Amino acid sequence: MLKIAKGRISYLAVIGAVIFMTIQVIANLNLPSLTSDIVNNGVAKGDISYIWQVGIKMVGFSLLSIAAAMCNVFLAARTSQTLGKNLRSDIYRKVINFSNDEYDQIETSSLITRTTNDVVQIQNVAIIMLRMMLMAPIMLIGAAFLAYTKNHELTLVFVVSLPLLAIVIGLLLKFAVPMFQAMQTKTDRINRIFREGLTGVRVIRAFRQDQFEQDRFEDANQDYTQNAINVNLLMSLAFPLMTLVMSGTNVAIIYYGAKLIGAHSMQVGNLIAFMTYAVQILMSFMMLSMVFIFIPRAQASAKRIQAVFDLKSTMTIAADPAKVDPAASNHELLFDQVNYRYRNAELPALSNITFAAHSGQTVAIIGGTGSGKTSLISLIPRFYDVESGTITLDGQNINQLGLTNLRDAISFVPQKATLFTGTLRENMQYGKATATDAEIWHALEIARAREFVEEDPDGLDMHVEQGGGNFSGGQRQRLAIARALVKQAAVYVFDDSFSALDFKTDADLRAELRADQHIQQSITVIVAQRIATVADADLILVLDNGRLVGHGTHDELRQHNAVYQEIIHSQLREEADK
Template sequence: MLKIAKGRISYIAVLGAVFFMAIQVVATLNLPSLTSDIVNNGVATGDIGYIWKVGFKMVGFSLISILAAICNVFLASTTSQTLGKNLRSDIYRKVINFSNDEYDQIETSSLITRTTNDVVQIQNVGIIMLRMMLMAPIMLIGASFLAYTKDHQLTTVFLIVLPVMALFIGFLLYFAVPMFRAMQTKTDKINRIFREGLTGVRVIRAFRQDQFEQDRFEDANKDYTQNAINVNVLMALAFPVMTMIMSGTNIAIIWFGAKLIGAQSMQVGNLIAFMTYAMQILMSFMMLSMVFIFIPRAQESAKRIQEVLNLHSTLKVKENPATFNPDAPTHSLKFDHVTYRYRNAEMPALTDIDFEAHSGQTVAIIGGTGSGKTSLINLIPRFYDVESGKVELDGINVNDMALDKLHEAVSLVPQKATLFTGTLRDNMKYGKDDATDDEIWHALDIARARDFVEADPAGLDLHVEQGGGNFSGGQRQRLAIARALVKQSAVYIFDDSFSALDFKTDAELRAELRQDAHIQQSITVIVAQRIATVADADLILVLDNGKLVGKGTHDELRKTNKVYQEIINSQIRKEDDK
């Protein structure tokens, strides 16, 4: 846990918290001794002046203790909250720069839990350590020493009491720590099921699996709840048992102390002070024990956070990346015998993919489900690294380019059209911050989205709900296409981005793409399922089980390529294709 705190907290604030805690403890430890003086030298002799004198000292020490406690709490809170803020920022910064390989290793639900719940555990223990963990040992040592100075004979009581407390606390630790550790895993499970239910609610309803999903969530929820109940019941034993031990200790001290007072071996004030120190010793021991109960849970959280922070991207970036000119008059894209396999996969997802395209050309990729179409286009912006071969943009291996420059050169419309909460203008500027309204309207024109945007009085200030929930599927898809077109790129990739469009809109959109001046200087890559979408492409790639089984124009492939013919026959009647 100390490892993740390094560099994320102010050491001056930590030292300040330690300093003020020491002052608070010293001031608090002086109070029982002053009480003893009042009883022994003021009350016993009737010296009112002495009582007032020592009483003012007690008030002074109390004020010092209060002020020191306030300063300690402020610094401890600031330190723990700063640690949490920095951890959340570092995790988010790390995650946002993950390659797809890293996303495949840790579930999204677990990443959410680690960024929220796990960080909160670290924060809680951070403030506990700067309060209780500092106070407990100082108070324990100081109170033990001062109790011994009041009467060393009575300190033998602790030889019995402390081992009993240690055994009880050991019992709590033995059973509670595994339960605390399990809480994080169970939280992950609840988040995963809840997230799946939210994102897949339409599928759940369509297949009438509402009850099944409710039961699945209920089981996970009950499991978490039962674990939490068991922990709380176990921890609830601590207070009454510790109270009983403290009460027994008081009785023993009073019993033996009364005998010492009767034998005139001890003063009444000393007995009162000793009892106070005894309570401070036992409370310190209890606080220290509670810290050791909470630390394992925080340690587990720290391991989970560190696991994320220790993940190294599989995408290696050169110290001196190759220079890419996005404003070059022409561009080229080349796959040079590329093979790629997913992590831990036995078979390659793509095998020996080889083709080349130039400015103004449209490359269409078609094939059956699972043939590797999306895998292929993911290699262009280097979401994954190839296993062998190379992907070149303008003759430069994408592995030799800086990732930010590569991503500037590529504009991608993914299969799932994702919009972000805010205004439509904000979404359109996602790829180009300085885009003008004219550029946005031009992109909306090409994407055939102007009509429904203009129909709303808000226009470009139209509010977009989370995920674009206030738009239909086709509208979201057209807006996602427009957002990609606003960005001036060397390569435009449309990953099955026309699937929600009707044939007429699909044809109009592709016609607009061919006529746009900038698109004519760029390379367009289209992944599609429909023959009508790819028929007019300059180069069609036919994939089957990750292999390139055909490439050429529509006319060439429909005469010579069996897989392409099968796709045509499945979509168009033979007599319509003649």
């Protein structure tokens, strides 16, 4: 846990917390001795002025203890919250820069748990360490020493009580720690099932699996609940057992202390002070035990977070990255014998892909489900890195380009149209923050989205709900396309982005793309399922099981390529069946 705290907390604040905690404990340790003096030298002798004098000292030490405690709490809270804030920021920064390979290794639900619940566990332990873990050893040592100075014979009582307390705490820790550690894994499971239920609610309803999903969530929820109940039942035994040990210790102290007082070997005030020190010793021991209960759970959380930080990216970043100019009028995209294999996969997803595209050209990629279309275009912005072969943009190997520059040169429309909460204008400016309203309206016009945007009274200021939930599937897709067109890029990539559009809108949109002056200076890459969408492309790539089995124009492939012919015939049969 100390590893992830390094560099994320203020060491001056930690030192300050230690100093103020030491002052607080010293002030508290002086109070029993002053009480002893009042009883021995004031009450026993009837000296009222001495009682007032020592009483004022006690008030001073109490105020000093309160002030020191407030400063310690402030610094401890500030340190723990700063640690939490920095951890969340660093996790988010690390995750947002993951390649898709790293995303495939850790589930989204687990990443959410690590960023929220795990960080909270570490925050809680941080403040506990700066409070209880500091206070307990200082008070334990100080109280034990002062108790010994009051009467060394009575300290023999601790020879029995402390080992007994240690046995009780040890047994509790043995059974409780594994349960605490299991809580995080069970939290992951609940988050995963809950997230799947929310994102897949339409599928669940369509297949009438509501009860199945409810039962699945109930099972995970019950498992988590039962574990929490068990650990709380176990921990509920802690305080009664500790109180029993403490009460037994006080009885023994009073019993033997009374004998010492009767034998004139000990003063009454010293017995009162000794009892107070005994309580402080036992309370310190209890606080330490509580710390050791919480630390294993926080340690488990720290390991889970550190696993995110330790995840090595498969993506290599050039030390002196080259650059391309998205605004240039002459671009070239070249795939040269490119191979790619997903992590731990036996077979390659792409094998020996070679083609070239230039400014003004439209490259269409078509093939059956699982043929590697999305895998291929995911290599262009380096969502994944090639296994072998090279991809160059404007003569530069994309592995030698800076990621920021490379992705600035590419405008990407994914299969799933994703919009963000805010206004439509904010969404349209996502790729180009300085985009004017005129540029946005122009992009909306090309994407065939201007009409329904103009119908809204708020226009570009209309509200966009999370995920674009207040738009239909076709509207979301057109808005996602418009967002990509607002950005000036060397390569425009459309990953099956026309699937939700009707044939007329699809044809009109592609006609607008071909007619746009800026698009004519760029390279357009389209992944599609429909022959009608790819028929007018300058170059069509036909994929089958990750291999390039044909390339050429629509007329060429229709005459000579069996896979392309099969796709045409299957779609013609579908149309005939309708």
